[in-house]
Amino acid sequence: MKQSQLFTKTRREAPKDEVAKNAQLLIRAGFIHKEMAGVYSYLPLGLRTLNKIRGIIREEMNSIGGQEIHLTALQDKRNWEATDRWSDEKVDNWFKTNLKNGNEVGLGFTHEEPLTALMKDHISSFRDLPISAYQFQTKFRNEERAKSGILRGREFLMKDLYSFNVDDKAHQEFYEKAKMAYVKIFERAGIGAQTYVTFASGGSFSKYSHEFQTTCEAGEDLIYVHEEKKMAVNKEVFNDEVLKDLKLEKSQLVEKKSIEVGNIFSLGTRFSEALGLNYKDAEGKSKPVVMGSYGIGPGRLMGTIAEVWSDDKGLVWPESVAPFAVHLVALFDEAGTVKKAADELYEKLTKKRIEVLYDDRDTGAGAKFADSDLMGIPKRYVISEKSLKSNSIETKDRLTGKVEMVPIR
């Protein structure tokens, strides 16, 4: 893409109402736009990165047998009354509204209820199981306080997968596969080194749930990390009993702030029983389906990557999630020879299906470099009078700063 065509502009300064680093950088670089507190729009660069993240997640979910679906945001309250999660006393972050006929509907903050109800149409025998289905969906949560930029919003994208199995054993097997898939996702997204499988409260369905916590100063959570075992314990369950359970010793653990980038948990039969999702086993007996749920917020993940991978000049995207692979920066000369060479190189790279952002704007070198640093595209190719003298381009790695002269072929 030609940068002269990109409608977004970078800015020198962050708006004063943003303190969170992720929002400051993403807004300055033109990735996102703040609509109101806790509500952000994605602009071309931001959406490209978000879609890269979605792509990684999608591949990993497909690889464990997940089938992609798309449920509705509007929720029929009857499903939620069946599980006792409709009342505002039970769930305090509902967005609710009314239809013209007066009926109440909710905006989904998660989708266990509707999917469980939906599955009644498709699950009747043990032969129908296992099933796992996932979606990328906009969730609505009426948070009392939105904060930390894109990390905690009132409207946000979420990948949620739900698993349906015949019994606990089958569920547990899938759960482990899902956990491994999650580990891979965060590795591929570039934050594997600082992301820990973290034991957290399991709610009423199982002893623990597993969170994926990325250590980072901007984090809202406190976890206790065991570096060698690459695992951690969330503060909410940090007690002697749990440590004994997990065979950990306090002295080996280090307290760290972290961001919850994913959470998986066993649901048991809580939803299937409440909504009547049963199947017939081989003996013809009716049994409730055993469920699990597995969430990742791709937007929050993007914000987390921005927090982890950035420096004083701007964003530093890992290749896997960068909006473009290459930032072609042309420093034009009077004669037009640089422009000609840059245009040709852009065509050539594009034909090779390399994703290039071509800075063909008529601005000074300093501004182009500053913007390039801010946007954080992993590779920068500079083409200029100087580089053309040796018939080459200058490449610079955004992360390492390493510079090389590469001949143009």
Add this chain to the structure above:
RNA sequence: CGGGGCGUGGUGUAACGGCUAACAUGCCUCUUUUGGGAAGAGGUGACUCCGGGUUCGAAUCCCGGCGCCCCGACCA
């Protein structure tokens, strides 16, 4: 929801209760520039968040509303 802070051109800031609301940046025009946010000249752009009140006089003080940020609580 408790506590604290803040609303001034697009953005970031300034302005004692008192003159035409200032500076930087952005944007437009011209000239000169062209490897780290170039220089000069000219120009554009604000009912100072909204509504009341006090005052001869309000961006500034008071009351109410709305919005935003931070700390805490909450976040199956």
